[in-house]
Amino acid sequence: MHSVSDPRPGRGRTAVRTARVVGLVALVALVAAFPSLAPDSFILSVGVVIASYAVLATSWNFVGGFTGYISLGHAAYSGLGGYATALLILRADVNPWLALALGGLIVAALAVPIGIASLRVRGASFVIVSIALVLILLLVFQSWGSFTGGSNGLRVPRPFGDDVLRPEQHERFFYLHAALLAVLLLCWWAIDRSRFGMGLKAIREDEDKAQSLGVPTFAYKLVVFVVSAFFTAIGGGMYALWFGYLDPIFQFSILVGSYMVLMSLLGGIRSLFGPLLGAVIVGYAMEFFKAQYGDTQAHLIAMGALLALVVLFMPDGIIPALGNLVNRFRPKAASIRELTAEELTVQREQQEVRG
Amino acid sequence: MTTTITRGLETTGLAKSFGGVHAVDNATVAFHHGKVNALIGPNGSGKTTFFNCVTGMIKPDAGSVSYRGEDITGRPPHRIARAGIGRSFQLCRVFPRMTVLENLLASVRSPTLPGWLRSARQRGDIERARELLMRVGIDHLEHAEARDLSYGQQKLLELAGVLMTDPETIMLDEPAGGVNPALLDRIANLVRALNAEGKTFLIVEHNMDLVMSLSDHVVVFDRGAPIAEGSPDEVRADPRVLEAYLGS
Ligand SMILES: Nc1ncnc2c1ncn2[C@@H]1O[C@H](COP(=O)(O)OP(=O)(O)OP(=O)(O)O)[C@@H](O)[C@H]1O
Ligand SMILES: [Mg+2]
Numbered sequence: 001m002h003s004v005s006d007p008r009p010g011r012g013r014t015a016v017r018t019a020r021v022v023g024l025v026a027l028v029a030l031v032a033a034f035p036s037l038a039p040d041s042f043i044l045s046v047g048v049v050i051a052s053y054a055v056l057a058t059s060w061n062f063v064g065g066f067t068g069y070i071s072l073g074h075a076a077y078s079g080l081g082g083y084a085t086a087l088l089i090l091r092a093d094v095n096p097w098l099a100l101a102l103g104g105l106i107v108a109a110l111a112v113p114i115g116i117a118s119l120r121v122r123g124a125s126f127v128i129v130s131i132a133l134v135l136i137l138l139l140v141f142q143s144w145g146s147f148t149g150g151s152n153g154l155r156v157p158r159p160f161g162d163d164v165l166r167p168e169q170h171e172r173f174f175y176l177h178a179a180l181l182a183v184l185l186l187c188w189w190a191i192d193r194s195r196f197g198m199g200l201k202a203i204r205e206d207e208d209k210a211q212s213l214g215v216p217t218f219a220y221k222l223v224v225f226v227v228s229a230f231f232t233a234i235g236g237g238m239y240a241l242w243f244g245y246l247d248p249i250f251q252f253s254i255l256v257g258s259y260m261v262l263m264s265l266l267g268g269i270r271s272l273f274g275p276l277l278g279a280v281i282v283g284y285a286m287e288f289f290k291a292q293y294g295d296t297q298a299h300l301i302a303m304g305a306l307l308a309l310v311v312l313f314m315p316d317g318i319i320p321a322l323g324n325l326v327n328r329f330r331p332k333a334a335s336i337r338e339l340t341a342e343e344l345t346v347q348r349e350q351q352e353v354r355g
Numbered sequence: 356m357t358t359t360i361t362r363g364l365e366t367t368g369l370a371k372s373f374g375g376v377h378a379v380d381n382a383t384v385a386f387h388h389g390k391v392n393a394l395i396g397p398n399g400s401g402k403t404t405f406f407n408c409v410t411g412m413i414k415p416d417a418g419s420v421s422y423r424g425e426d427i428t429g430r431p432p433h434r435i436a437r438a439g440i441g442r443s444f445q446l447c448r449v450f451p452r453m454t455v456l457e458n459l460l461a462s463v464r465s466p467t468l469p470g471w472l473r474s475a476r477q478r479g480d481i482e483r484a485r486e487l488l489m490r491v492g493i494d495h496l497e498h499a500e501a502r503d504l505s506y507g508q509q510k511l512l513e514l515a516g517v518l519m520t521d522p523e524t525i526m527l528d529e530p531a532g533g534v535n536p537a538l539l540d541r542i543a544n545l546v547r548a549l550n551a552e553g554k555t556f557l558i559v560e561h562n563m564d565l566v567m568s569l570s571d572h573v574v575v576f577d578r579g580a581p582i583a584e585g586s587p588d589e590v591r592a593d594p595r596v597l598e599a600y601l602g603s
Contacts, residue, residue, distance in 0.1 A: 195463060196471035202461040205450035208412060212444075213462045214436035214520050 031178050035171040044170040048242060050283035051177035053263060055235035057275035058184045060260040062228035065188075065269040066197060067221055068204035069119070072257045073130030074232050076114075076137050079251035080107045081233025082240035083141065083148060086156040091147075096159035096241060104234040111229030115222045122207065131254060138252035153247040156240050173242040180238060181276070184231055189272055191224070200224055255300075262303060266310050268317025277318060282306070362424045363388025363555055364409065364440070364524060369418035370579075371401075371408050378404035379415070380579030386572070388423075388524075391546060391556040393566045393587075396576030397600055402559045403445055405576070406528055410442050411435045422524070441522030443513050445529050445559075451502035455493060458501050458512055459484035462519035487515040492541065507538045514545070524555040531562040543569055567591065575599065 038044040060074045084103030088094040094102065118129040141148045148154060160169060191197040199220050202210035211217045240246055250256070259282065260275075267278030282303065289299035314321045365385040371378050378401045386392040394402050407413040409420050411432040419428040422438055430438075450458050463480050465471050488494040491511040496504060501512060510530065517525060530546075531539050539562070546556055546569060560566050566573065566587065573590040575583040577599040583590055590596055 190472060193474050193476070194472045195460075195465050195475045198457065198461045198475040199464065201453065201457075202450055205452060206448055208432070209444070209448045209450065210461065211432040212410060212412070212436060212442055213516060214433045214464055215461070216431075216433045216464075218431070 035174055041167045041170060044167060044174065046283075046287045048170055048174050048177060049287065050280055051174055051181060052235065052239045052242075053259065053283045054276045054279035055177055055181050055184060055238070056232060056256075057260045057263040057267075057279045058181060058188065059228055059231035059235055060257075061264045061269055061275045062188060062191070062231065063221075063225050064261065064264055065274070066191065066200035066204060066224055068269075069122070069126050069221070069225075070261060071130040072127050072254060072261060073132070073134040074228075074260050075251065075253055075256035076130075076133045077107050077111065077229040077232035078236030078239070078256065079134075079137060079141070079246075079248070080110065081236030082156075082246050082251055083154070084233065085237035085240050086154050086246055087148070089157055090154070096157070100234060100237040100241065103237045104230050107233035108226050108230035111226045112222070115225040115229075119218065119221045119225060130257070134252050134254055134257060138248050141248035141252060148248070149246070151248065153245055156244050156246060158244055159241050169242070173238070177238060177242075180234065185272060185276070187227070187231075192272065196220065196223075259303075262307050262310075264317075266306070266317055268319040268321075271317065271319040274317050274319050281318075361388040363422065364557065365421050366405075366409065367419050367421075369405065369408055369420065370416050371404055371413060372416060377401075377579050379408060381418070382576075382580045383418075384574055384581050384584075386555070386557055386574070388555050389550075389553065390571040391550050391558065391569055393570035393573045394557060394559045394576060395561070395563075395566055395573060395590075400576040400599075401579035402576055403528055404579075406442065406526055406559065409435075410440060410526065436520055436522070439523035440526065441517040441520050441524070442526040443510075443517055443528055443530065445532065447506065447510050447513050447533075449501040449504075449509050449512050449516065452500060454498050454500055455488065455504070455512055456481065456484055456497045458516050459487060459519045462516055484515075484519060487518050490518075491515045491545065507534050510534060510538070510542070514542070518549075522554070524557065525549070526557045526559075528559045529561065530558060531560055531565050539565065 034047055035044060038047060056074070056078055059077075060071065063069050063071055081103050084106050085096070085099045088099035088102055089096055092099075114133065118126060118133075121129060142151050144150065145152070158164075158169070160172060164172070191200070199210065199215040199217075202213070202215055203217050203220060207217055236251070263278030263282045264275040265278070266281060267274030267276065269275070285302065285306070286299050289302055293299070310317065363386050367383050369379055369382040369384075372380075380401070382401075382405060394405070396402055404413065408415040411427075411430050411434070414429055419426055421427060422435075422440060425438070427435055427438055450461060453461065457475075460475050460480055463475070463477075465473060485494055485497070488497060491514055493504070493508050493511050493515070496508065501509060504512060510533075514527075514530070527546075530542050534542065543565060546558070550556055556570075558566070558570065570587060573584060573587055574581050575590055575593070575596050582599055583593045583595050585593070
């Protein structure tokens with residue numbers, strides 16, 4: 001394939017590439033070592049929660065990051081994924097891992113009509129439709145008690161059996177989440193560099209314009225929406241298998257969807273690792289607040305304040321902000337603003353005169 | 356001897372109202388294929404709305420649009436783009452947070468599903484994009500973000516982006532609006548050269564000097580419908596045109 005890597009000028013290019021590889025290796029090493037570094041089972045479980053948030057936020061970012069459509073209701077897909085997995089195991093006696101995959105596919109299939117209906121509207125309308133879906137699902141799963149367990153919740157059988165001890169459970173699920181996250185990041189990266197991704201980003205920038213240039217915007221949005229719902233459902237199912245218990249009020253909660261958005265915005269929705277970074281920060285902060293102040297609403301206030309700070313001071317998120325900071329210390333090519341159209345024309349005319 | 360006229364862009368009884376405003380009102384027009392057509396008319400006479408109906412951005416209330424004999428009424432914009440009609444927007448629209456090069460690469464689409472996941476930076480596409488950037492004269496800005504360009508440069512970028520889709524017919528909504536005289540000349544020259552290469556133009560423009568010097572055929576709109584058409588000289592002499600411009 002004749003693809004050309006980023007041809008941006010600059011002496012620091014190899015340095016940047018090396019820094020990237022080193023960073024990536026360090027990240028993988030850190031993730032691999034985390035379970036053995038964790039001092040106790042509780043910290044390990046916090047690690048699983050954060051990994052799960054990272055999976056959900058990265059899944060969310062397939063729609064949010066590429067198309068700029070902000071869904072506050074992605075808990076619909078994680079919740080459905082969790083319930084589909086659990087119900088397939090409980091009611092149809094399906095193998096847990098097969099149930100997880102099937103659950104993802106079922107949710108992906110459901111996401112097709114949902115996407116067709118909701119992607120027609122942009123901006124605030126899309127956000128409201130996404131919220132409405134979560135609320136509807138909450139009501140359905142609460143009131144259909146005979147099938148879903150209703151408000152009493154649903155116990156999910158553990159896939160590794162009860163002879164596997166708690167810390168061992170945590171460790172396995174930590175690695176499972178990390179592996180899933182790796183797959184997600186790889187997919188996001190592949191789309192980001194692809195023609196499909198370029199079309200999606202064009203939609204994010206200016207949807208009408210993209211369409212006028214021949215981008216089949218609706219098909220593109222729908223495909224990436226279904227991919228996002230699928231991964232979110234797998235993330236939800238994975239969490240259900242680990243946590244072992246589902247309650248509609250927590251599964252279909254606007255709060256869970258809001259966390260995905262907050263984490264992604266904080267880290268940066270245009271960056272591959274943005275949602276992951278956001279998940280680590282927000283996830284850690286939340287657990288910290290819970291440990292410090294108990295299960296009060298204090299952490300919500302802190303989250304709200306954090307969101308406000310991000311929107312005000314780092315509208316693109318942490319990773320782009322850091323990137324800009326680094327760029328400031330790098331030698332720069334001539335500023336492009338220096339040449340105005342008039343100067344250009346003058347230059348050109350001079351060339352024409354000479355030529 | 357008979358001359359066969361290739362059928363290009365035509366509308367029949369096209370209409371679109373916003374509330375009580377008849378923006379386009381029963382417009383029947385046939386543009387000359389292979390030529391530079393101008394669409395002129397006073398402010399609010401429905402030129403942009405007409406553009407939007409033709410390119411599928413707005414669904415017309417009534418009437419039809421055909422291109423090369425094929426009915427394209429109500430088709431979504433990307434399919435009209437694929438039929439060979441490219442357009443610019445009145446208030447210059449580019450992808451602000453993409454680089455200049457990416458702005459052009461965004462126009463490249465793959466017809467097959469596996470092609471979707473191909474890298475967007477195919478050598479052939481990049482070369483073509485660079486040629487077009489050179490042609491409009493902003494190749495040195497390849498890596499700049501579009502939002503950092505001056506307005507004139509953005510207009511050139513928009514034009515290059517439209518050309519990247521290799522349209523047969525190019526619709527420009529006020530290409531001279533807000534542009535300095537030197538750039539205006541460059542745009543005019545580009546239009547002439549592209550027309551000589553076989554591209555049909557449909558240009559909405561208020562700058563009469565540009566219209567008169569550039570176009571082969573002029574259609575005059577007033578209150579949503581054509582009131583006169585012909586060569587620049589014919590239109591200039593038409594009393595109805597004067598009245599439309601002065602009398603409203
Ligand atoms: N989206 C809209 N909603 C309501 N009214 C509209 C809309 N678009 C256009 N109009 C109205 O339709 C009429 C035609 O507008 P249009 O923009 O098509 O005119 P125009 O010929 O392009 O004008 P100009 O030369 O100023 O660009 C105007 O009265 C305008 O106010
Ligand atoms: Mg207009």
